[in-house]
Amino acid sequence: MTDTAWIDAALTSARPQAVGALLRYFRNLDTAEEAFQNACLRALKSWPQNGPPRDPAAWLIMVGRNAAIDEVRRSHKQEALPEDVAISDLDDAEEEIAERLDGSHYRDDILRLLFICCHPDLPATQQIALALRIVSGLSVKQIARAFLVTEPAMEQRITRAKAKVASAGVAFETPGAVERSERLAAVAAMIYLIFNEGYSASGETCEIRMPLCEEAIRLARLLLRLFQSEPEIMGLTALLLLQHSRAPARFDTNGELVLLEDQDRTLWNEKLINEGQALIDKAMRHRRSGPYQVQAAIAALHSHATKPENTDWAQIDLLYGTLEIMQPSPVITLNRAVAASKVRGPEAALQMIEPLGERLSNYFHYFGVRGAFLMQLGRNEEARVAFDRAIALANTSAEAAHIRMHLDRLIRDSQGAAAAKNKK
Amino acid sequence: MLYAILCYHDEDLVGSWTREHDANVMSKLIVVQDKLKKEGRLGPVARLLPTTAATTLRKDDPPLVLDGPYAETKEQLLGFYIIDCENLDAAVDVARELGAANPGGAYEIRPVGFYEPGAGAK
Numbered sequence: 001m002t003d004t005a006w007i008d009a010a011l012t013s014a015r016p017q018a019v020g021a022l023l024r025y026f027r028n029l030d031t032a033e034e035a036f037q038n039a040c041l042r043a044l045k046s047w048p049q050n051g052p053p054r055d056p057a058a059w060l061i062m063v064g065r066n067a068a069i070d071e072v073r074r075s076h077k078q079e080a081l082p083e084d085v086a087i088s089d090l091d092d093a094e095e096e097i098a099e100r101l102d103g104s105h106y107r108d109d110i111l112r113l114l115f116i117c118c119h120p121d122l123p124a125t126q127q128i129a130l131a132l133r134i135v136s137g138l139s140v141k142q143i144a145r146a147f148l149v150t151e152p153a154m155e156q157r158i159t160r161a162k163a164k165v166a167s168a169g170v171a172f173e174t175p176g177a178v179e180r181s182e183r184l185a186a187v188a189a190m191i192y193l194i195f196n197e198g199y200s201a202s203g204e205t206c207e208i209r210m211p212l213c214e215e216a217i218r219l220a221r222l223l224l225r226l227f228q229s230e231p232e233i234m235g236l237t238a239l240l241l242l243q244h245s246r247a248p249a250r251f252d253t254n255g256e257l258v259l260l261e262d263q264d265r266t267l268w269n270e271k272l273i274n275e276g277q278a279l280i281d282k283a284m285r286h287r288r289s290g291p292y293q294v295q296a297a298i299a300a301l302h303s304h305a306t307k308p309e310n311t312d313w314a315q316i317d318l319l320y321g322t323l324e325i326m327q328p329s330p331v332i333t334l335n336r337a338v339a340a341s342k343v344r345g346p347e348a349a350l351q352m353i354e355p356l357g358e359r360l361s362n363y364f365h366y367f368g369v370r371g372a373f374l375m376q377l378g379r380n381e382e383a384r385v386a387f388d389r390a391i392a393l394a395n396t397s398a399e400a401a402h403i404r405m406h407l408d409r410l411i412r413d414s415q416g417a418a419a420a421k422n423k424k
Numbered sequence: 425m426l427y428a429i430l431c432y433h434d435e436d437l438v439g440s441w442t443r444e445h446d447a448n449v450m451s452k453l454i455v456v457q458d459k460l461k462k463e464g465r466l467g468p469v470a471r472l473l474p475t476t477a478a479t480t481l482r483k484d485d486p487p488l489v490l491d492g493p494y495a496e497t498k499e500q501l502l503g504f505y506i507i508d509c510e511n512l513d514a515a516v517d518v519a520r521e522l523g524a525a526n527p528g529g530a531y532e533i534r535p536v537g538f539y540e541p542g543a544g545a546k
Contacts, residue, residue: 005445006527006528009437009440009441009445010437010440012440013434013436013437013439013440014436052528054498055498214443218439218440221439221474221476222436224476225435225436225475225476228476228491228492229490229491229492234476234491237476274473275473275474275477278473278477279476279477282477282479282491285489
């Protein structure tokens with residue numbers, strides 16, 4: 001490994017803990033970030049010569065803190081301080097600070113750092129941008145690219161988000177159990193948002209945005225390391241791993257989305273599937289189910305089917321039923337109906353989605369699914385109407401193309417029927 | 425003598441590797457493994473899933489099942505090798521070679537007391 005690659009990985013992995021601790025000292029996000037940047041610059045100078053410190057995070061926290069304090073003194077007294085006096089004799093000091101950084105402290109530091117990024121006043125896009133900048137340490141340029149906006153626009157978005165966070169104020173005392181679990185839930189939701197930003201990409205943007213999925217998985221694993229016994233965090237991590245395991249099969253050579261039933265399942269990443277399954281197994285032992293665990297269990301059932309026809313739809317139907325109770329939403333009912341159609345037939349499935357028509361009247365998938373059920377029932381004219389509506393609502397050309405395929409089949413079928421009639 | 429080489433590394437750090445870097449390290453390690461295999465000295469090799477996937481059974485009375493790895497340490501047990509070596513020096517040499525392919529972290533070298541090669545579980 002080259003020196004810089006090693007240092008980059010070490011700085012990235014130490015970042016959440018180091019910035020989190022510096023934020024606790026300075027109670028100001030900008031100061032904490034600047035202090036961390038300063039520490040990184042010194043690390044780039046010192047580590048290649050002196051070798052890696054035993055605890056990179058502790059080293060960065062101490063050096064960053066000293067550098068920031070120097071900065072304050074310098075600006076107050078208008079006089080330069082000797083550059084390296086503050087960080088001499090690092091080894092002893094490092095040991096001392098490492099002892100003070102006991103596990104519980106840094107756990108709350110990292111959670112706080114993640115939590116301020118998902119302040120309820122921030123719209124989702126700002127939450128994600130802030131987290132990627134502050135916790136993951138991506139550059140504004142990288143984030144702008146992932147969000148397909150210009151760098152100045154992203155810079156502005158992040159600055160605005162930071163200002164809002166600063167004025168909102170965040171509690172710095174150690175959180176109580178209730179508050180900690182609220183923070184955990186908010187952070188989990190934000191990590192899922194980051195993942196979905198990458199997961200929903202298609203076409204040309206796919207390659208640029210896919211790393212967001214990997215970053216979300218890294219954050220989920222980090223959170224799980226800190227909260228080892230939280231079944232919902234196990235569920236979240238499992239869900240991300242299982243969804244991401246299909247990444248190599250989700251797009252064709254033109255970058256168009258390939259539907260689950262058409263994917264080449266041999267391309268699925270078995271290692272990620274195994275890790276996801278292991279986490280679900282652990283979570284289930286706690287008997288404290290939750291939406292992430294249920295969704296992960298559904299994803300796992302798909303992962304276990306080596307062929308689409310081997311899918312355990314009955315179990316998936318049941319799990320969606322559970323999810324419907326936990327998180328009532330027409331989209332979940334729609335998903336459940338797809339599973340139900342495989343188990344109980346299209347008539348029953350159609351009945352399930354009839355009441356959703358009003359709430360999903362502008363939802364592409366509703367009409368796609370409805371059209372498919374009607375087609376299976378031989379109600380071709382109604383199916384055609386639904387498919388036409390779906391095409392009008394399609395978000396991507398791939399979605400439209402998929403529906404057009406159904407329409408073509410309807411036309412072929414009706415022509416076939418007409419031809420058969422003529423023969424008689 | 426059989427030796428176990430236990431692979432310890434900072435899991436957060438290994439988790440921060442890019443996919444390319446990870447693949448690069450694995451392919452370098454496989455070169456060393458292939459050499460040992462040809463010499464008939466390589467036993468089972470395992471890379472373990474992250475410690476977040478670990479569960480620990482404390483053999484108290486009654487036994488207690490806990491989430492997470494046995495020890496909360498700065499570096500985690502991430503995998504192991506079983507190798508056949510003349511003596512400790514030879515085992516250290518193998519560890520050195522593996523270390524050159526994958527720098528950072530530490531290898532713990534432990535003589536194996538009981539060895540059951542098993543039925544070749546895949």
